[in-house]
Amino acid sequence: MPTVETLRSAGFAGLRVVGDVHGDSRGFAAAIAGAEAARLFVVQLGDLTDHGPDSPAVLRATFALIDAGAGLFLLGNHDHKLRRALAGDAVRVEKAGLGRTLEQLAAAPDGAALRERALDEIARAPAWLCIGPWVFVHAAFHDAMLQHPCPPDAGAQRAEGLVGRAIYGQVTGRLAADGFPIRLVGWVDRIPAGITVMVGHDNRSRDGRPVTMTGARGGRAVFLDTGAGKGGALAWQDLRFDAPGLEAAQGPPDAPAS
Structure with a gap:
C-alpha cells in the first residue's frame, strides 16, 4: 500500500480523494485529468458503478489509473455486490443500480474483459487505507483500523467484522424519506485527534x-x-504533502454532472 514517502519518491505532490462515482464517467474523467495535471495520486473511496450513465467507462478509467501507478480505489458496498453478481452469486438486483451496470457491461464491446478485470481488482481492493494523518474508508471508521492492516482479499470475503464496518457503516434499520437507510455517525467520536x-x-x-x-x-x-x-455532481478534495501538518485540503465539487 502507498505511503507518503513512496508517493513522494514517485513524483506525486499529494492526493486527490474522489467520492462515490456511481457511473458518472464525465465527472470522474475531469477529476483524473486534474489530478494528472497537478501530480496528485488518486484515491477513490469506492462505489465506482451503478445508477450513472456509463459504469464501463468508469471501470476502464480506474483500471488505467491502477496500471499507470497513478491511483487506486477502495472497496465499497456496490463494488462488493458487483463482484458477487459477476461471480454468479445470488444477489438482489436493483434495476436502476446494479441492473443498469450489468446491462451496460453486456452491451460494451469489451464487457467480458471488464468483467474479468473487475473480479480481480475488486477482490484485492483495500477496505481501508492509512496514509500519513489520513484514513480512507468507504462507509465508516473504527479505531481498530489504525492497528490492523486490511485483509488483502477483503473484496472476495464475506463482509464481516471490520470489513463490514468499512463498506456498510452502521445503520438504524429505518429508512429515510428518500428510501435510503438512516445511518449512524457515532463512529466519528472514535477518531483520534490529528x-x-x-x-x-x-x-x-x-x-x-x-x-x-x-x-x-x-x-x-x-x-x-x-x-x-444520482443527480448530483462528483466531489473530491486535494491533500498536498507540502502543506503545514499535511492538513491543507480543497475540493471543488464542480465536475460536470452526467
Whole structure:
C-alpha cells in the first residue's frame, strides 16, 4: 500500500480523494485529468458503478489509473455486490443500480474483459487505507483500523467484522424519506485527534459540497459522497504533502454532472 514517502519518491505532490462515482464517467474523467495535471495520486473511496450513465467507462478509467501507478480505489458496498453478481452469486438486483451496470457491461464491446478485470481488482481492493494523518474508508471508521492492516482479499470475503464496518457503516434499520437507510455517525467520536477520515457512502451534503464533522476526541471525518450518478455532481478534495501538518485540503465539487 502507498505511503507518503513512496508517493513522494514517485513524483506525486499529494492526493486527490474522489467520492462515490456511481457511473458518472464525465465527472470522474475531469477529476483524473486534474489530478494528472497537478501530480496528485488518486484515491477513490469506492462505489465506482451503478445508477450513472456509463459504469464501463468508469471501470476502464480506474483500471488505467491502477496500471499507470497513478491511483487506486477502495472497496465499497456496490463494488462488493458487483463482484458477487459477476461471480454468479445470488444477489438482489436493483434495476436502476446494479441492473443498469450489468446491462451496460453486456452491451460494451469489451464487457467480458471488464468483467474479468473487475473480479480481480475488486477482490484485492483495500477496505481501508492509512496514509500519513489520513484514513480512507468507504462507509465508516473504527479505531481498530489504525492497528490492523486490511485483509488483502477483503473484496472476495464475506463482509464481516471490520470489513463490514468499512463498506456498510452502521445503520438504524429505518429508512429515510428518500428510501435510503438512516445511518449512524457515532463512529466519528472514535477518531483520534490529528486524524482525518475521508469517507464516502453517506451523502450528508445539502449544497453539493463535502461535509466535515469533528468528533469528541478531536478527529475529523470528511464526507465526500455528494450524489454523483444520482443527480448530483462528483466531489473530491486535494491533500498536498507540502502543506503545514499535511492538513491543507480543497475540493471543488464542480465536475460536470452526467
